[in-house]
Amino acid sequence: MTSDKKLNFFELGALGFLLFAMFLGAGNIIFAPMVGQEAGTDMWIPMAGFLITGVGLVFLAIVALAKTSGDVHRMASRVSNKYAIVFCLVLFLTLGPIYVIPRTTSVVFEIGVLPSLSNQDTAHRLPLLIFSVIFIAATIWLSLSPNKLVDRIGKVLTPAFGRCAGRN
Numbered sequence: 001m002t003s004d005k006k007l008n009f010f011e012l013g014a015l016g017f018l019l020f021a022m023f024l025g026a027g028n029i030i031f032a033p034m035v036g037q038e039a040g041t042d043m044w045i046p047m048a049g050f051l052i053t054g055v056g057l058v059f060l061a062i063v064a065l066a067k068t069s070g071d072v073h074r075m076a077s078r079v080s081n082k083y084a085i086v087f088c089l090v091l092f093l094t095l096g097p098i099y100v101i102p103r104t105t106s107v108v109f110e111i112g113v114l115p116s117l118s119n120q121d122t123a124h125r126l127p128l129l130i131f132s133v134i135f136i137a138a139t140i141w142l143s144l145s146p147n148k149l150v151d152r153i154g155k156v157l158t159p160a161f162g163r164c165a166g167r168n
Contacts, residue, residue, distance in 0.1 A: 023058055101139075105132050 007015065032054070035046045068075040072091065076084035094100075109131050117127055142149055 019062070028054060101136060105135050108135060 032050050035050060036043045039046045064075055065072065073084050073088050076087040079087075106128070109128055113127065113131050142152055
């Protein structure tokens with residue numbers, strides 16, 4: 001299904017901000033300057049590599065998906081149907097349980113939980129395991145019905161904010 005509708009200025013701006021917010025993450029804010037600093041005067045090679053992989057390939061992926069109306073299977077089936085099935089499986093496994101979920105869980109643990117643990121606790125993997133199970137279970141629970149996401153988070157955050165405001 002294709003649409004011949006042209007986006008107006010505000011819709012195009014909103015789409016641009018959406019893509020910017022979607023792809024700009026802590027990795028792009030922290031990693032790129034760190035690589036540049038480590039490279040010193042030889043910054044042009046790592047900068048080119050970052051722009052090619054972090055901007056260019058992402059842009060090409062967006063264009064390719066736009067050409068197929070966002071249908072990854074349709075895009076990959078241009079090679080073959082078997083390739084498309086394997087490609088989609090690998091893509092979705094990579095975007096979930098193989099890479100993104102463990103990375104997100106460990107980052108939240110490192111930033112949000114680890115600083116409050118004593119040195120004795122940080123030597124063991126048990127706190128990370130317990131946190132990971134709880135975090136992933138909560139994430140799955142929130143993801144199963146996206147239309148209830150705001151209500152579910154609100155039921156937790158609103159009382160928490162009320163308690164915090166009452167302390168001041």
